[in-house]
Amino acid sequence: MDVRILQEAIHHLDPHLADHVNIELPLAEAVAQMQEVTSEHQRGMGALLVTQEDKLIGIITERDLVRRVISQKRDIKRLTAGQVMTAQPETLTAEDPIVFALNLMHFGxxxxxxxxxxxxxxxxxxxxxxxxxxxxQFIKSI
Amino acid sequence: MPFESFVDDEISTMQEQLNESGRALETHEIQVPLGSIMHHVPSVLSGASVQDVINLMVSHDIGSIFVVSDESLKGVIGERDILLKVLNKLGDYANLSVDHFMKCDPLTLKPEDLLDTAIQHMAQGGFRHIPIVDDQHRPLGMVSVRHIISYLIEHFPQEVLTLPPKPIRNAMRAREGA
Structure with a gap:
């Protein structure tokens, strides 16, 4: 495996389109969207982006839900997406190299x-x- | 400008390093045994409550837990199972048995199996975790996508650690767009 494959742009990963919800959306509706099983998301979605005036402002992950809602026994019906999201997540562009994503995933x-x-x-x-x-794709197959 | 020339220097140094020969991750590095990169994951007994699992996930800061019976691995329960099957679907789930929600009989590998095998199984099966078990099917540890990425990063220190930090990248982008 040659390290240069990691210098390719992120669009080579064929990224999923961004499913996103407004910051004011009731959390129950955001969760329902994450739980939805589709051909592209056969086990639902592990994360949902949160926007305000169409700009990215946060991300809700399954980890946020387990830690900030379920384990604290908070009532999902009384929360909005914005109250549970991780604000201002690190972002990249589709033109950044894949190694930037590895770097963020490892250190963050x-x-x-x-x-x-x-x-x-x-x-x-x-x-x-x-x-x-x-x-x-670049290593020995089983 | 000195700032821009610094960025240009960094980029060209990176490209030179990448273009040098010997920047491939050698076959033996990908073929590391899983026993050497797996990490510890706590277990609950079959029949334990969902609340026990959630408490363990939070206290160990971990995304998935083994479910065992007679020391043998019966299943794995992860954050996604909780999200999909529990949250907002069941009123009082805390005391229900984890057995209803876990993934039963997951694919397992042995500690002597190799990293490239795990990567291929994860890519083909869409798994994020693979339990590592011994000959008696007792869980020894877990290999996760996250730990594989960390392993790769640690074996590409030059390329990754010399990346320009984000503010510089943003400045680069602004300049490119200008």
Whole structure:
């Protein structure tokens, strides 16, 4: 496996489109969206982007939900997306090299990285699984 | 400008390093045994409550837990299972048995199996975690996508650690867009 494959742009990972919700959306509706099983998301979604005036302002991950809602026994019906999200997440663009994403995932312990355009509008999301899938093409098959 | 020339120097140094021969991750580095990179994951007994699992996830800052019976691995329960099957779907889930929500009989590998095997299984099966078990099917540890990424980063220190920090990258982007 040649390290140069990690210098390719993130769009080579074929990122998922960015599913996003408004910061004011009731959390129950955001969670329902994450739980939805589709052909693209066969086990739901582990993260949802949060926007305000179409700009990325936060991310809600399954980890946030377990730690900030479930374990604290908070009532999901009384919360909004904005009250549970991780604010101002680290972002990349689809033109950044893949190694930037590895770097953020390793040092920031993130599993999801939002992709934004030059106006900070969400355009996609990549996960650590996308990276493993990409790398798997370049190593011995089983 | 001195700032821009610094960025240009950094980028060109990075490119030179990458273009040198020998920057490949050698086959033996990908073929490291999983026993050497797996990490400890706590277990609960089959029949334990969902609340026990949630408490363990939070106290150990971990995303998935082994479920065992007679020391043998029966299943794995992760944050996604809690999100999909529990949150906002069941009124009083805290005392329900984890067995209803866990993934039963997950794919497992042995500590002597190799990293490239784990990567291929994860890519093909869409798994984020693979339990590592012994010959009696007792769980020894977990190999996760996150730990594989960390392993790769640690074996590419030059390329990763010399990346320009984010403010410089943003400045680069602004300049490129100008």
């Amino acid at each position: 312990h993130y599993r999801h990285i939002p992709l934004v355009d030059e106006e900070n509008k969400p355009v996609g999301i990549i996960t650590s699984k996308d990276i493993i899938k990409y790398i798997s």
